[in-house]
Amino acid sequence: MKPTGGSVGGFLAAVTPARRQRDAETLTALLQDVSGREPVLWGTIVGFGSCHYRYPTGTEGDMPLLAFAPRKTASTIYLESTAEYADDLARLGPHTTGVGCLYIKDLEQVDLEVLRDILTRSLAWSEAGGSEQAELTVTG
Template sequence: MQPTGNDVAGLIARASPAIRRRDAETLTALLQEITGREPVVWGSIIGFGSVHYRYPTGTEGDSGVLGFAPRKAATTIYLFDGVDAHADALAELGPHTTGVGCLYIKDLEQIDLDVLRGILERSMAWVEAGGTDQVQLTVTG
């Protein structure tokens, strides 16, 4: 995936329903603070920084160090280190669902933002440390 050059504010403005727009603005500010990087649109994802990933299978590509997408059903937060790495924190987060590497949140006002911050900070540290033998990560921006 590559940055599209699309406008972050425009992507947020088009998000629906209105709660996704509100949450996207909150997450954009939070992720900017955590990463120290500006938001960039990667397809339909708002990413912060950039990382090159490579799996033992040879699959490789580029993505944001941290990122999220304001989807209609829920906001999707992407975690390179997977949700299992955050099991204890997720138990304290509040209402959410998960996939292997995705955290789905329907309303940020119903979760503990300090817990979310900790999850995001730990995930970013894992990425910046280079991943594991299952995925090699090189931060490029």
């Protein structure tokens, strides 16, 4: 995965439906505040900062430190593992999860302070170098 150099503002302006666009703008501000980094497009993902990852298997690549994608059905927030945040997710509000994805259909229905805590911990995990399962090196 690589940054594509597209306009974040232009991308966000084209997000539909209107609720998803509103949520994308809120998430952009939140992730920028948490990370202290400017948003960058990685295809259809809005990322903040970057790191290089390497698995013990030899698989490696680049990815954002924090990221989300405004999809039609829900905003997708990327985490290293949703299992790490079970207690926080129980207090978050309406959402669903995958192994490393948090899906939120309406950001106005969740507790943004709980979400901020999750994002802050996820960023700290990345900046600390990941884990035995994935070694991370911050590059931006």
